[in-house]
Structure formats: C-alpha cells, structure tokens
Amino acid sequence: MKLTRRELLVGGAAATAVAAAGVYELVDELTEKPVRRFGGGRAPEQHLLDGMRIAEDNGVEIVVPTLHHQIVTARLAPGLTDLREAQRTLEDVLRSLDDDYEDTPAGLAVTVAWGLPYFRAKVAAAANRHLPIDRRASASGRPKRALLDAIRFPSDPGETILEDNDAAFLFRSDRFEHIQSGSTRVIDRLDGIFEPTSIRKGFAGGGFEGGKGLPKALAQAAGVPGADLIPDGSELFLGFTSTQRHALGPPRIVNFETLGLVDLGPRGYFHGGTHMHLSHIYENLEAWYLDFDFAERVDTTFRPRLRVEPGTRTVPQPPQSAASPRDVRSDFRRFGAIGHSSSMQAATRLQADVMGADGTLYRRGTAVPQRADFNTLDNPFFWSSQPERDGMTDGPAAGLHFVVFNPSSDDFHRGRLAMDGVLPDGTRLPFAARARGQGLNSVLQTTHRQNFLVPPRRHRSFPLAELRA
C-alpha cells in the first residue's frame, strides 16, 4: 500500500498507516534476506528472539539484528471495562500469529509491553501486589518498583515528551510483509479495545555481507542531510556496530529474576518478564561526520585515545576491558571527554561475577542491557494520533527508535545517567548539556521517552486482568 507522507500526516487512519510502507518499502529491494537457522518452540520470554545469526567483522562477533522493525503504541479505548474479554481477544490474535510465523527473524517476533498508565488505571490493586520491586533502587529508601515513570536526563531537551501509553507492540522480522501483515491483524482485531497513538518504523544492518547497508542506502534514497557521509556497510547511521556479542546482554540476563535485582513478589507473576525503555532520538548526521573526525568519533563513542584503524566499523568491547568509574573520571580529567560506551560500562556491565537464577555464571564485565534499537526516517513517527503534540513534520529525518531491555527502570536510568557523566558511584562530571566532550550526546536530540514492563509470554495479554477483584 502506498500513501504519501502528507496523506499519513494529515490524519490517515492508524489501521491504514500500520500497513503502509513509505520509504521503508525500499528495504526489501536493497537487501538479500540473511540465511537463518530456525529454532524450535517459543521461549517463555517475549523479549527473546530465536535463531539470531552471528556474523563477524574485524574479528568481533556480531549479533545480526533483524532488518525490519515496527512499534505501535496505544491507549485503551475509553469505556473499556471488560478486561477479561479484551485479554482473550488479544491473546487469541497473538496466538494466531504464533501459529503462522516462526519466532525467528525469518518469521515474526511480537513483544507486547505495558506502561504504568495501564497498571494504575485498570489493575491497580493487583499491580500493587504483583508488580516487581527493584531491590537495589529501594535500598536507600521507600520501595521502588521495577517499572518507573520515564524521566528526562541531563542531556535531554526540556521539550522531551514523557509519554503515557498503556501498551506498546514491538514487531521484528527480516521480512517487511510479515510485519505489515502481523501488525495489521493485531490492530484490526483490537479495534474498540485499543486506540493506536503512534506507529514507528525502521531498519538496521543489512550491510554485513557487503554493500552500503540499509542505513546509508535508505538515508540516501530519502535525501537525508549527511547521508552520503555514512560509511558503507554501517549497521546504524552513526557508523559503528552496536550489536557486538560482548556489548549485548546474554539472553536471559535481563529477566527480572536472573540477577536478583528484582523482588518478584508473592507469586512470581512476572517471572520471565523484563523492562523495556522506548525513546525516539533525532541524529544530526552532518554534525557527527563534519564536526568529529574518525578519531574523535572513536574517542567519544568508545573511549578517548582508543587506537582503532581508520574506517573500522566494529570495535571490540570484551568484558575484560570494561571501564570502571575510575577510568571514566580519569578520561575526563585528561581529555575533557568520555566515551559513550566506556561511561555506560560502569553502570551496565557486571562489576563482579554473578550466579544467575537461571544457573548461568555471569562473569564480571558481562553486559546487561539487550538493545533492540533501530534507525528510522520517521519524523519523529511514521504516524501519530496527536501530530501537533508529537511534532510530526513532513519529510524524512535521520533518527533512532531506541529500544532496550533491562531488569528495571532504575537499571536503565543508571546506564543513561552514566552516559551523561553521572556515574553510579555518585560522581557527576561537570558537562554542560550535550557538551562536545560527550560526543554522541552532542548530536542527539531525544523527543519522546517511556518505560514499559514486558510480561512473560504467558501473561503478555492484559497482565493481571484475571486477578482483578
């Protein structure tokens, strides 16, 4: 289905927009489908995707991201009272998708996440009892839940919108038509139950086997400023691979129960669940590539004075070289700059060996967050129910729909604060907002944020509704 962007912006229906392709239609023309290994059965966790392929670049193992992504955020329809019926309807359509598609990149992965507005408005009593508590965040005061309201970070503009969606549906696949079909089925079936608030589309990778890769090819096709400066084969617009195996958490490390960060409550209702942060970020490609030379891009993406051969896309980040807060402070004193990765490693890598609840020994230096972010040309969304509030603008813009799974909101907040020089040991490096020494942060502009809870697959549809008094 082809719609002009103008048609979408001036009030096209969500059901139409969800199946529309826009510029993303080019993705299937620009890539060959990777050969996938299929896995069997569906994991209890919604956030895991089976059959992810491992590639290698510069001697570094990379988890190959799915090519296509789509997110639909939604609010519950006003007047919805029969949650059990809504629960059955949603579960019915999700199961039908499970039956029709493999839970692999070649099929379709659907992750349903729920925001605090849902828990507060619809299942408040059950939520009070069963929403997980973040033990670490609660240690210094009153109990804090694993799911908190999103906050603005020091480098966020004051205008960053903190969203209040009831739910978010994340669709991932190597096949765009699977996403179109799957998301359309969900939205159509849930008519009268959900009212979509935004549709967000995007892409990642596609260049590991050679060629330009999707970010450059699509940015050039869309005429985005700075598109020609993106290095060929880049996984993302900013030129570096972000899905090195060592930079991503192992599969179940972000489960609420795995690291013991979270108290699951009396019945362990959300055992196998996790936390998801969703944001949209504009990326100023011309600023990144015309104001930072390659060495500076490495310095501020990874760590100052890291020696990397010019043109390298994938930079090793093994557990044994994870930076500590002390390293970050030292870098700041010596160079007036910190690395995006190294600053966050102090908060996002394990500081000691941990025996996980799943029986896995997670070694010191292991990454915890699992990123599922993808580039976009949405401006800022593909479709919005509130175009004025969301700042919907005609024409494409380089950006990132940032999706990451962590064991809790606080765990995400710690990592994101560290990116702004607020380290987990309490150190505050005196950066101005979006200072050049923060590298990446200086070319990013966050427009929207929200935190969600991702229930385990068994409770993915209207969690806690069956326990409502």
Added chain:
Amino acid sequence: MAVYCPTWMPSPLDGRIGGQWDNGVSIRRDRSYLVSFLWHEPPAQDVHVNFRGYPGRTKMPLCEDDNAPPGRRRLIACFRDPKPARRIGRFRVTPYTVNEGVDQWHVLYLWRSGGSLFTVSQHVAKPLTYRRVVADLDRLVRGLVRVDPAA
C-alpha cells in the same frame, strides 16, 4: 606563486575580491593566504567559500585544537578525515570533511601543485546539503584557472 581563480562560483557568490560577497583577504607571515566569499541570510543560511594557498610547502598545515582540555595547547592537522583522492579536470584533489577554523563544517578539496598546497572549501549549511556542496566544489574546481604572477 601562482594562484587559482574561479570561473564559476555557487550562487549568489561571484568570486570578485572587493565585490558584494567579499568576506576578506588575509595573508599570514608565512605567506599563506585566505580569500573568503560569503552570502549570509539570518538566522543561519550561508553560502561560504574559502580559498587557501600555502606557497612553497606541501605539508599538512597545523591548527590549534579548539577542543583541547582547558589550559592545554594542542596542535592538530587543519584538515582531517580524508576521503579517497579524485581526479577533477586537471586537478587531483583529496576531499576532507572535518576541518578547522573558518573551514569548520566545510567540505574542503586539497591539491598540491608546483611545490605549494592549495585548498578550496564550502560550508555545508542551509540551504545546501553535503551532496550539493560536493557538486558545487566539483564544478568550481573544474573551472579553476591558474594565474601566474606577472614578471
């Protein structure tokens, strides 16, 4: 030394020293020169082209690093992030995308001739894009005319 004069400039610039869009001519003690042309429309629209020459030397010039930590002085190459060299007309130019001083946020073409180093750069700023600036510089360089000093 010889200089290179444009026979084409991006609109509305006309390349006339002393003309409407003249943004200054400066010559340093080392005899290197900068000739600049600028059209500016507030708040932030520019068409800005700089010509530089470094007589008698071909080494990469060095600039103060404006981003050095406070209190520290550091010299860095004035032109960085080179792209593969290209042949444009009679010139073999190396494009640089990260540049210092008045060439900051410009795409800069550098070439060497007769034991001297020459550059021309154009600002990537609204209403222009990187792609448009590269096209402008290609056309500008193709039209450069060498002018030798009068005896």
